[in-house]
Amino acid sequence: MPLRVGVVGGGQLARMMIAPAVELGVEVRVLAEEDGMSASLAATAVGDYRDADTVLAFAKGVDVVTFDHEHVPQEVLSALVDAGVAVRPGPDALRIAQDKLVMRTRLTELGMPQPDWAAVHDSAELQEFLDAHGGRAVVKTPRGGYDGKGVRVVSAGTEAEDWFATLAEDARGGALLVEELVDFRRELAQQVARRPSGQVRAYPVVETVQRGGVCAEVIAPAPHASERLLEVAERIGVAIAEGLGVTGMLAVELFETTDERLLVNELAMRPHNSGHWSQDGAVTSQFEQHVRAVLDLPLGDPSPRATWAVMVNILGGPAEGTLDERFPAALAAYPGAKVHTYGKAPRPGRKVGHVNTVGDDLDDVAYEARAAASHFLD
């Protein structure tokens, strides 16, 4: 009987765990939200991840439960742990990824460099923060935001009244997170894998290019990165993985400020878009590494296979037709580009695939990835 990993969630991250698991010889089972999702090939169950009984039944058939996303409620996670299921990352770590105020608090306790931040309960408190930070700031809903959702730049305390009103309706009450508007040069991401038994391996820090709050492109490693930058980023990633007891892959989104500091922006405790380059650019991809880590198997070598790797997302896809209709032109033009699609229907802004390229000349590598990806758009 092979080792069996259970993934809650049937999206593209679960899908992309299938290939390395099959290659290694690990069985992947997926609890998908509905039929026909990205990871449907490995879906052995379809059901609601918010229902403890559904997730407990799914967990019975696997050695460890891990996740395609961070939205599984704490009650469900606790029920799994109480039933003796190995849950990786565990509920305590996931809580931090689920709530940005908890995250900021814990990172402060760990002494990690962050933007100035505060928990604000009403417009007056928000205005107070604005007054102390040059009149503009970023407001975030602590839960449920992703890809630019639940994030708003404001210049008056009154500009988040709708969110305060929603909070007031929520039985849990609570606050919004407000952060200083960081004057950053660029955004970076540091990925680290950690096993329950403690082994940690860090990937080289990468540059992420966002458009409209969504990751558009990743360059690995980050260009013009000094030894010091690489070291500091890795130290931050490892300190967070260890400090928060993360198991599996951790992505730390970072701002590189114009005064050359690194500040932690967001965390993700799963494979992450900033690491898709590793499928074709690293000895061990983030997806293989995540599978190894959650099974507490020795981690693989995260070293790059080439000088440069570039990942370009296919955002939206063609207005008409399917992605695979674009294969002939894209594959003919760029035989060295690695095209990945997720089995999702095209829709404006949706992440439906990505292209990876590797090589020695960054201009060429980036051009090839962008050009190949553009074949899947209009």
Next chain:
Amino acid sequence: MPLRVGVVGGGQLARMMIAPAVELGVEVRVLAEEDGMSASLAATAVGDYRDADTVLAFAKGVDVVTFDHEHVPQEVLSALVDAGVAVRPGPDALRIAQDKLVMRTRLTELGMPQPDWAAVHDSAELQEFLDAHGGRAVVKTPRGGYDGKGVRVVSAGTEAEDWFATLAEDARGGALLVEELVDFRRELAQQVARRPSGQVRAYPVVETVQRGGVCAEVIAPAPHASERLLEVAERIGVAIAEGLGVTGMLAVELFETTDERLLVNELAMRPHNSGHWSQDGAVTSQFEQHVRAVLDLPLGDPSPRATWAVMVNILGGPAEGTLDERFPAALAAYPGAKVHTYGKAPRPGRKVGHVNTVGDDLDDVAYEARAAASHFLD
């Protein structure tokens, strides 16, 4: 709806098509011989590939039918073609891979370099061939042989009487193939991919090391290969792929003789053990290339990703326990080795997995692959 490839046969070659298909965004469906086979993750049907109705029903759900092995009977292949199914490679090409006498005849027509050979119908004819070739020769059953089975070195016409007797019982009658015993320096393999629309891409020729008639190790590209050797091998591979109208992957097993000629030993019209290195050592693996080729998609770049790649088969596996019990020690010792296992139970001599390594120093690369593979043996 994604493109859909149907693979007849549920063995490890079908299994290894799953990962690149999932990554590209192609759906793989497998008709497996039984439950629990290597490719069971993608098995949508279980049944007998010798039964036309079973295979026809399976073919209804896919865009193209291809194969994990060459054993599908011609009657079944014809029924598929008659029903309008795209079958790749097609029946005419597969017939040549299914029968070694047909293969020798067709290669002779194509002017390919081969060992001296003859079709012999009885012990007297075999003795005649022996007398003309130094008293020793290789006798092969035209059908059904693989991994050293159906192959025998003889030095007397009487040493194949059991096979002649079996032939006599077979309603089809027929002959045995006898070939001169080639004085070879080493064995090589040339792989070529060909699309129905004609595009051809060749991999670099590799050295294959056999033990007991079974492939034990592959070095890519073949060490000490002159430009001329590389060119001649590629020319032979391309000529056979085009001459026989192969679609998908073709492997040409070659002898390099002590007098520096290349002679064709065997053909395989599918992904082949000699190309497993390409999963981690080439820009486009043979499995991705096969999927592209049979779908008539543009072929990928077959170039190596590193100076050297070495593949070592895991033959047999541990006498007790499962392969995955050996993961911790193997993965810890060789974090850069890529371990592939097939979900098969260990059994003496059985191919249950392989290890790929890549790098700049051949000694190191070969040592690492052998050492990692040895962790899965006793």
